[in-house]
Amino acid sequence: MPACSHPGRGVTRRRLLGVAVAGAGVAGLGGCGIRTDASAPPASAGPTGAASTATTDRPRTTRVVAGRLGDALVAGDRTGFVDLFTAGARSLGEVWFAAWRSFTDVAIGGSADGHLELTWRLGEEAGTSAAALPIKFLGALIDGVDDPSPLPIWLRHPVVLARSGPVSVLAAAEVDADAWLEHARTAADRVRDAGLDGWHGWTGDVVVEIPVDSRDFDLRDAGDAGSGAAAYTVREVDHQDVVVVDPMVTRAWSDADVAGLLTHEVVHVALGVSGDRAPMWVREGVADWVAAPWWPKLRAENRAASAGAPADAELPTDADFADPDTVARAYALAEAAVAGIVAEHGRDALLAWAHDWAGAPAPSAAALTELLRAELARRR
Ligand SMILES: [Zn+2]
Numbered sequence: 001m002p003a004c005s006h007p008g009r010g011v012t013r014r015r016l017l018g019v020a021v022a023g024a025g026v027a028g029l030g031g032c033g034i035r036t037d038a039s040a041p042p043a044s045a046g047p048t049g050a051a052s053t054a055t056t057d058r059p060r061t062t063r064v065v066a067g068r069l070g071d072a073l074v075a076g077d078r079t080g081f082v083d084l085f086t087a088g089a090r091s092l093g094e095v096w097f098a099a100w101r102s103f104t105d106v107a108i109g110g111s112a113d114g115h116l117e118l119t120w121r122l123g124e125e126a127g128t129s130a131a132a133l134p135i136k137f138l139g140a141l142i143d144g145v146d147d148p149s150p151l152p153i154w155l156r157h158p159v160v161l162a163r164s165g166p167v168s169v170l171a172a173a174e175v176d177a178d179a180w181l182e183h184a185r186t187a188a189d190r191v192r193d194a195g196l197d198g199w200h201g202w203t204g205d206v207v208v209e210i211p212v213d214s215r216d217f218d219l220r221d222a223g224d225a226g227s228g229a230a231a232y233t234v235r236e237v238d239h240q241d242v243v244v245v246d247p248m249v250t251r252a253w254s255d256a257d258v259a260g261l262l263t264h265e266v267v268h269v270a271l272g273v274s275g276d277r278a279p280m281w282v283r284e285g286v287a288d289w290v291a292a293p294w295w296p297k298l299r300a301e302n303r304a305a306s307a308g309a310p311a312d313a314e315l316p317t318d319a320d321f322a323d324p325d326t327v328a329r330a331y332a333l334a335e336a337a338v339a340g341i342v343a344e345h346g347r348d349a350l351l352a353w354a355h356d357w358a359g360a361p362a363p364s365a366a367a368l369t370e371l372l373r374a375e376l377a378r379r380r
Helices: 047-054 058-075 078-082 087-102 177-196 214-220 255-275 280-294 296-307 318-322 327-345 347-355 365-379
Strands: 010-016 026-029 034-037 104-110 116-121 129-133 135-138 141-145 159-164 167-172 206-210 231-235 241-245
Touching: 058 078, 058 087, 058 104, 058 116, 058 135, 078 087, 087 141, 087 159, 159 177, 167 177, 177 206, 177 255, 177 280, 177 347, 206 255, 214 241, 231 255, 241 255, 255 280, 255 296, 255 347, 280 296, 280 318, 280 327, 280 347, 296 327, 296 365, 318 327, 327 347, 327 365
Parallel strands: 010 231, 034 104, 167 206, 206 241
Antiparallel strands: 026 034, 104 116, 116 129, 135 141, 159 167, 231 241
């Protein structure tokens, strides 16, 4: 999907993040929910033996180190964990240890091409996240890591995890994670109240990530975010959607606007896989329509963007959302079209159509266009 660069607004990504970790390579649930690569030789193989293979058998070195990282993590052995890094990379070890200890169901393994593979969940989330880390070894010790793509927000910066029931916020340590958690809880409540509670498999799980800066925000999604976007939603390995927010774009926003942005993104999470079959104007229109009552900035932008819409306005196309010249009006028209649908057919019909756009007996494009134009006329 092309990047959407609508300034200060969220965009949605729909694709698999990271890599699938070979199921055969991970086993043995550890004491604190940490799994390690069962195929790795035991730690008793000794550092000397591992070092001697490092230059000739990188995948084996990676598996050995993965096993030791996992053992130290399960044991809560920070020193043992950091001792697997060179002196120059110990701070990296500290960052990873702290982050990975806060995760659930961590599995560490080595891929055939020598990447360190990590899967994890946050709190009670149903889905799984994954990263494949291109480790730089010095002998059998970790000497650094190249930037993987996509880039986990915890790769080089300390993060903190704030949780409340099914809502989790993973944030750069500099960020006020508790404040973001409150906004995320508010957003989740609103989306449930909008009729999306338990909707086609959404369990109420919400995961929000706040990277340290705009660079890490862009790289979190392999650089696809598009400059100026405030947030996006990415789908992780096991169909868990994660909301990622740019803390620099939203820094000067009011609390109401931040909570409104999260409300928009959580709608995307709730619509999930089934919502992907609907056209983009439906997905974005529903998200804006749910968020609009609480999001002053959105209402002002949509009002301005739709003010000059002609009487014979058309439903926005996917391409309209990708073009900087048309994207603002595309969002505004999408929200108006959805409001028009609700006015004529009600919320339940809207949600049923959004769930199964191809299969449900939704109105024709001509009828939907008339609903859009009628809504625009009401708003003039
Ligand atoms: Zn959106």
